[in-house]
Amino acid sequence: MSDRDPSTIYVGRKPVMNYVLAVVTQLNQRGFDSCTLKARGRSISTTVDVAEIVRQRFMKDIVDVEKIEIGSEELAEEGGRTRTVSTIEITLKKK
């Protein structure tokens, strides 16, 4: 999750509607017809909520899920140990 593509939105611990607004704003901009949501760990559930709220409520019949990918990432922890967290990427695309 290092590339800072302008069409990528990183979902974290803010309220769901903050991310929904970011996605809708992104997809309404000229030149953007898709938007990728990325998250890891507990924020994965929030990411699915964001995608579903955009797709079923705010941009119904306008966008659809293009791709969903899951993966794992190694996070360095204090003491030199690493912890594995799951990740998700959901790409929404205008129809």
Next chain:
Amino acid sequence: MSDRDPSTIYVGRKPVMNYVLAVVTQLNQRGFDSCTLKARGRSISTTVDVAEIVRQRFMKDIVDVEKIEIGSEELAEEGGRTRTVSTIEITLKKK
């Protein structure tokens, strides 16, 4: 999430490893070459963890993610109101 297909595992609030064991057991049974994980709400993150642990650790090079679908479901709440929750379905399949 009403069909009780024997190859479907519903992920909830038990420890992650319970579900990992269920998936591995399922996929090692004769006649089963795929397994679908279903969950809703906060358990979505756990479901991705289960899929990733199976795929990257216990059955590495044996199974892969075949399909991921997200959706929404209406849940009846006390007082006759409904609440929408997100859902996920991840299908793991032997290579």
